[in-house]
Amino acid sequence: MNIQVFKVADVPIEWEEHFVGKEIDPRTQSFLTWESLESVRRNKVGLKGPMATPIGKGHRSLNLTLRKELNLYANVRPCYSLPGYKTKYDGVDLITIRENTEGEYSGLEHQVVRGVVESLKIITRQASLRVAEYAFHYAKTHGRQRVSAIHKANIMQKTDGLFLKCCREVAEKYPDVVYEEVVIDNCCMMLVKNPSLFDVLVMPNLYGDIISDLCAGLIGGLGLTPSCNIGEGGIALAEAVHGSAPDIAGKNLANPTALLLSAVTMLRHLDLHDKADRIQDAVLKTIAEGKYRTGDLGGKSTTTEFTNAICDHL
């Protein structure tokens, strides 16, 4: 039924559908099939619904498998107040750009002795430069004024220190973009006090995970925020980041906003800006009107009713 929106908006896309597999695919070590990865590699773009990782052993999280196999190095999460949907915050307009491949997500952990375990956080110059470059380029091409690098280099001087060093190097190439460095704890305090202090934020993996959820909370939650993963070779995989809400699965109650706004980022990546604008406008208008809203937004509409309302605005 999200496809319906694209049809009504006349988006010139031929969809290839891939489902999560029933068994672990040995080539991906997860329930994600090799064919689905190949499809993204071939088409360079993809749109991914929320996926729960089935509980079991010997496999990786589906999200992590995607990031790793497709080398999705930057995760871009725009977060803006939706007109008409009131929260405690007005006029939020933030872009979190998260390093998506390393840091605390290395998967390297071991027991040192009984009762003592360690995890390795890995920061590389290559991945840090790459995500910093992406962030500054994004700021420049999207008319953004400021990039804030978020870190804890007062404690992790070597790892976060390297990350900052790379950001500084890249910042030099973008004299028109203001560059600043903010410690993660202070950043969280400032975000809840006054989110307008920030613009584009770039950071290592775990901080990006935390900050992007915090930002989503400011405007109403993950059900409303788009996300797009950028990979080498121009790959863009848009995704709804919220959970798969098994409690309402199949009940026609889910809110498709995050998925549709993520699709909008995918359309922009394909330079289909007019289509992107049309869909984004229709989604925002439907929410602003407030007549049809799904349960998570305090309404009583089904997914179909909400989607139909969006189509009516197209």
Next chain:
Amino acid sequence: MNIQVFKVADVPIEWEEHFVGKEIDPRTQSFLTWESLESVRRNKVGLKGPMATPIGKGHRSLNLTLRKELNLYANVRPCYSLPGYKTKYDGVDLITIRENTEGEYSGLEHQVVRGVVESLKIITRQASLRVAEYAFHYAKTHGRQRVSAIHKANIMQKTDGLFLKCCREVAEKYPDVVYEEVVIDNCCMMLVKNPSLFDVLVMPNLYGDIISDLCAGLIGGLGLTPSCNIGEGGIALAEAVHGSAPDIAGKNLANPTALLLSAVTMLRHLDLHDKADRIQDAVLKTIAEGKYRTGDLGGKSTTTEFTNAICDHL
């Protein structure tokens, strides 16, 4: 001038004053003198003003030195809305209990090869049990209903997994306290959407650093939140966590609220509850009245005027 408050409130405390040293003390590897540590060890309690770490090489942060040398294993940060001081959030009442000795703060970092660095996050059974025990005991003795363990065990299965395992073990001993586990990113989203979902939160070091600042932001900032470090052998070192604000140092403009409310936690530790109540009430009343407020709270009072107003309420 904070001492003035204690005098007016007739607090039966004899103060020993210790200043940050002019040179690095080889016995502490920091500007913190050995004598100041000995003083806390001997007296079992202490009150620490905000301390900036002087820039230089070959020494550690003063805060970290204190935590390490005194084995301050739990950092307790109560965070509650101050009547009369309006923020976006009403009725906030949260207790963050932070493991204070290990995790991402191990200080173990190295370069693997050029351009590749790693930090070690260490979690031990001993420190996790100890802080979990503190959190549940705190909940029980302070009439709190719920303890939430904050983690990222879906990614750091071994380290955060061990932390959770310890929390679960301790939770079993406290059947009257509700126990739940919340992923850090989700916790941040929930905190900004609705802080009343939480009560006591316990977590590894870095998450505690982040969450406690986020919580402080909800009620107005670190200038208003107390903090107390608990060490082995009944040591309690209360501290103002905010920066040392060098821009206003010596100008009689600083807000002593965080320091005074931290002192209140110290008095409670000494079972001087009537004195603690008196000072806390006087501080809260002065802020609620709103006649005397320091610049950070939007007022124009000097520290002296604000402190005098507190003394008038005593």
